[in-house]
Amino acid sequence: MDAVPAAPVRPLPATVRGARTRAGLVAAARRVFERDGYLDAKLTDITKAAGCATGSFYTYFANKEEVFAAVLEQAQQDMMHPGMGRVNDSDDPYAVLEASNRAYLEAYRRNAQLMGLLEQVAQVDPEFRAFRARRADAFVRRNAAGIADLQERGIAAAAVDPMLASRALSGMVSRLAYATFVGQESDGDGGADFETLVATVTLLWANALQFQPPNN
């Protein structure tokens, strides 16, 4: 589920050589994309960086979108953010929330360049716009479920629609992640240190939902 777009079940290379070439292209593509941006990346730059001929590209991909999809796919596992799926744990909800936020922000930071790239591509290619929307939506839904659960258990006291609240709060986190890790531009600091980030975001989130102290 959540398949990367533009990947029409092209059979993976049969030969070992083929696999190597394809892998080289994907790696080169990621490098070139991160260096030049998606739009300014030329297919020939990618093949040049991969050390193979222009034509070889088309043995494995139909176009730029497809390589980008492959790059994304390759990074997916790492980008999978745990979310708040396990909020109804025996653990302290606040701690769970904090762990979730930390995991999300860490993953974002690790793949910051790629996330920035995805943002760029989404502005340009409808398929990736949809892809991004799907991912965001999954994240939002997971968090919405968590919120609803906390509300039911009386831990989140705020009387808000879980879905809308999740949209707002999940957005708050992802926005901050983008601003901090991608849009650094020049500043140098701009963003507080990582732990402060996690702590603040978690606190705001918990406050917003009016987390109640565990009653026991």
Added chain:
Amino acid sequence: MDAVPAAPVRPLPATVRGARTRAGLVAAARRVFERDGYLDAKLTDITKAAGCATGSFYTYFANKEEVFAAVLEQAQQDMMHPGMGRVNDSDDPYAVLEASNRAYLEAYRRNAQLMGLLEQVAQVDPEFRAFRARRADAFVRRNAAGIADLQERGIAAAAVDPMLASRALSGMVSRLAYATFVGQESDGDGGADFETLVATVTLLWANALQFQPPNN
């Protein structure tokens, strides 16, 4: 202040005719941009839409960026969001916050297409990236000042760095605005009705900062 980029003090047309042509071009540009997106907009489409010759475009603008800057400039007043600058009013802080959020979201909704466009252009043109960053920063700072004020007055009880909190909460609002008004994509509703939006966002914000009930 907060000048739109790529606008190197090109003298405005001296003649009435010139002013009319220029205005026509800006209007046409906005239409074409909103219809085709920034990247797919052809200069000739703009002149065609404006009903003038290709060359006339270059009487007023050096390139696409410059017209886009002009489009932006023309929309600036309306996009000016009041912010929370007057939080320390005699009014109820919660009401002030709500008014501020409503104003922001209304302005965003009114200029949704343009905001989407700006997002797109920012991904492509560093000057507009900087411009967007400047605007966002101004918004964040204003809100940070408001938060600090509320903290001093004991109304906002949460022990958070005002700047970071503002970054997070301002981001929450703008992100939601973008998702709601620009990224509607397909779903018919997707977003709750406008008033619910305002109410929820305001509630989450106030909760996050632990607004205290007015003591009287």
Added chain:
Amino acid sequence: MDAVPAAPVRPLPATVRGARTRAGLVAAARRVFERDGYLDAKLTDITKAAGCATGSFYTYFANKEEVFAAVLEQAQQDMMHPGMGRVNDSDDPYAVLEASNRAYLEAYRRNAQLMGLLEQVAQVDPEFRAFRARRADAFVRRNAAGIADLQERGIAAAAVDPMLASRALSGMVSRLAYATFVGQESDGDGGADFETLVATVTLLWANALQFQPPNN
């Protein structure tokens, strides 16, 4: 005689204001041509430099060639080189030759930029190519007549066709003038000092024709 081309008897301005505008345009044109070169000079730069409207240009000139012709015409008097027309003077032929060369080189030096311009325009516009050829030819013929005269009088002993010799020797001088005063490029010295130039050129010329010492 020796009319500058592209000057189709356009009536000079009737009004005083007109005369002033025209003069301003010619002066501005010379400045712009010398600064940007003929090809890169834009008509609008000229009008801008002259401080008048684009359209005004066409009140006095039909195109770039015509202004350039006017610029040339205005400089003609100064560029008129005395030549060797008076070689059969009572004066010492060597002294006459030297005076002639000095005069030519001085005139060239004074109008070096313009001469370079003319060279450039001649490469581009057939009319000015012809003009330059006419001027060169006149110079050559005058010198050829001088040479023939000296030969008849037994002063120039070399048995050469006067016309061909003049072509060679006149070319020698003008070439050196161009190389020295126009094509300096970078060197800094490149050319010996002016008097050495005159002396050497004169000596070579006299030697080439085997000037005989005055027999008396």
Added chain:
Amino acid sequence: MDAVPAAPVRPLPATVRGARTRAGLVAAARRVFERDGYLDAKLTDITKAAGCATGSFYTYFANKEEVFAAVLEQAQQDMMHPGMGRVNDSDDPYAVLEASNRAYLEAYRRNAQLMGLLEQVAQVDPEFRAFRARRADAFVRRNAAGIADLQERGIAAAAVDPMLASRALSGMVSRLAYATFVGQESDGDGGADFETLVATVTLLWANALQFQPPNN
């Protein structure tokens, strides 16, 4: 040494087909340049003449300058003028001089169109202006060395600075070559026959330096 400009070590085609196409483009370019002149030559005319697509041009050259450089390069060997480098031969200096002049003029005549083209391009493109200057300078220096040698050996009696004399006399020859072979313009003859040219130029040169009869 004496590299043609604008040729940034673009690797020559790897394939035979590539070499053929490139060669075809260079040949076509020369034809078009000679037909239309450098400035009026359109890139598409060149590809059309070469029978290939517009884009193929850019596989081998970045722009007009680069093809022109290639055309020049291809003609270099033939344009290499022997000069007077071997004046201190056992041969009769006069004969050596004459041979040198003949060789120079023959090479010039063979490549007259190209020389004219170079003159034109030099007026327009600084890189080629420098190139022309370099070539001219090499020629001048070689001849200056020859003159100095003759002076030392007492053959050239004229008391002139060898460098300046070479500048003048080399210029005389090249100027005459240009006037004769390139600037023919209209006149049917204009220039005497080739042998007369060689003889006259040689005589004037030898006289100018006051060649002494071999003493034996």
Added chain:
DNA sequence: GATGAATGAGGATTCATTCAT
């Protein structure tokens, strides 16, 4: 599978010249 040359549609940009005011 790999190679890399060939393709060519498509769009931005320039600037001399006109002409209504």
Added chain:
DNA sequence: CATGAATGAATCCTCATTCAT
């Protein structure tokens, strides 16, 4: 006479994609 906005033909150059070797 002066003004300056409007015109639009004309070219350069890019680069994703194909295909013969």
